[in-house]
Amino acid sequence: MTQPVVVIENLVKRYKELVALDHLNLQINEGEIFGLLGPNGSGKTTAISCVLALLNFDKGSVKVFGKEIQPDSYDIKKNIGVVLQNVAVFRELTVYENIDYFCGLYIKDKRLRKQYVNEAVEFVGLGEYVKFYPKKLSGGLLRRLNIACGIAHKPKLIILDEPTVAVDPQSRNRILEGIEDLNAQGATVIYTSHYMEEVEQVCSRIAIIDKGRKIAEGTKEELKKMIKTDEKIHIEVVGLSETQLSQLRQLPHVYRADYAANELTVYCNGGKHNIVHILKYLQENEVSFGRVYTQLPTLNDVFLEITGKELRD
């Protein structure tokens, strides 16, 4: 049985009137890539800061590797790698010097550190840029440097707080592949993001939080099962009347249908051949239609259905 690496119980953090974390409970197990998904301001970074003892909290407890974390829990911190949301590197040092500095905060042995730094450089693909200063790097390369600084010392737990913000697709893919590699090498990963595609792609278990509260938790499959939508059908339709839309809503397994900007979106739960039934109705009622495609539910649908709002508000 896998051991819990991080256990958050009833965590409450207030900023004056604002409740940033409202009795948050989470458990992250060894070997997981745990996704913390939520819109901006939902409390993801606050939760991460509490796990790292960067913030004092008002109530609850945070245990990392079985021990309560405190600002001076240096024996715990030496096993944690951190990639903060804001790129935290020295503008005055080169790529290599930056990685060496942060790795050196954990690894005292010079030879081992050199090996680790070189591995980190290779891991994030910055080999050509080791002598570059951060201001000469693109946004994507800078993010990669930030990751290298966080993971060079080969920690058991890696916390990545929105590491792909403002990153080009190529760098983003590289970062996501890197996270999977780190996990494959044995690291437990906590990954926060408001990009559901990324979370869907890399995370083995996901918690969705909003307004400081956990609103759902499970694997992506488990989360999708929590909602009614099994299938979403999009059809390009011209001139659909209100009566016809109402009749569509009466079809078997259809629980919702919207029509806007010549696009009909039909939400179905369960059943088979739903698309056939809908197209048959349109043909029989002489409604002309064009492009047709279906979509399986996404985490965005999960979020939308649970909270009633889009993830990227």
Add this chain to the structure above:
Amino acid sequence: MQVFKAYMKIVKKKIPSIIVYFAIFIGISIAMTQAGSESERKDFAQTELKIAIENLDDGELSKALVDYLQVNHEVTEIPETEDELLDAIFCRKLDYVLYIPAGFTEKFLAGEREGSLRDRKVPQSSSGMFADSQVEGFLSTLGVYLDAGFSVDESIKNTMEDYELSVEVAFLNGENAAEKHMAVYYFQYLPYIFISTIILAIGPVLLVFLRRDINARNKCSSVSFQTRNLWLIGGSIVVALAEYLFLMAIGICMYPDYILTLKGAVGAFNAFLSLLFALSVTFLFAQIVKKENALNMVSNVCSLTLAFLGGIFVPLDIFGENVLKVSKFIPTYWYVTANDAIAHVTKFSEITDPIWHGFAIQGIYAVALLTLGMLINRIRARE
């Protein structure tokens, strides 16, 4: 150690700008050392005026007056035309024009002493009034001797002798500015260099480590808060010591006869305490100020305030009582006081109370400001 190494790497990258600051402030200070000592030496030198005299009298008294004025002033011919004369006065090429009419000696001996001389000068000018007072003073003394029954020759001789007497001017505290060793001025300006350059050189490096993102990242690491701070302070001390040793080396090259003596060693220790104070100030400001530009401003305001109020740029002797009360709250005042007293030290037993007080107060300031800086750092770390 990692923090220290990174600190030194950042210092290395900032060396060009540090050298520029250093050169500027050393240049300013050495120039002020020279200018400061020169101006103090000339404080009591008599002012020499440019005086033109038209003497139509061929008597002995007018001749004596001209001779007297020639001793202390530059006496020239009167310009030929009225326009030239007015231009010369307007352009301050002439400070004073004296007309001695024919028959002046006769009238003076006959007792007609008022209103026979005529002069021209810039109205209400200090130079004009000074020349007036000299002419009036000379004639008045001459008149006293004549009235007392001395012959004309004797009266002239006595009057001339009276005006040849000079007075030795000394400060109340017994110092004579002209006797101050140049090295005393050199030491006097050191706190200004320390405060200016250390804030500008070390402050930005500290700011890098105290930057919010770097600070947060460091807090996530397994290196303790105290260790990180100790290495930062250690790095700052190394840089400051390098500056101190460099300045002492310059001092030894310039004034070996002073600095390589006991008073030089005591002065160097005084300067070392001032260096520690400058370091503490820098550490404190680095906690409060967030941007490098603001640090530049702070450096200027702080160094100039401490230099002026502490008696580095202006001699403490000319400070009013109230200003002195304020100055006593400033560590540079105690530095300068100790520095002046150190100039009289020839053996260890002569290290007097003002010197010990200076050392103690500077040390207390350094420790207090460093503690305050650490406290703010701690509070910020918990935010």
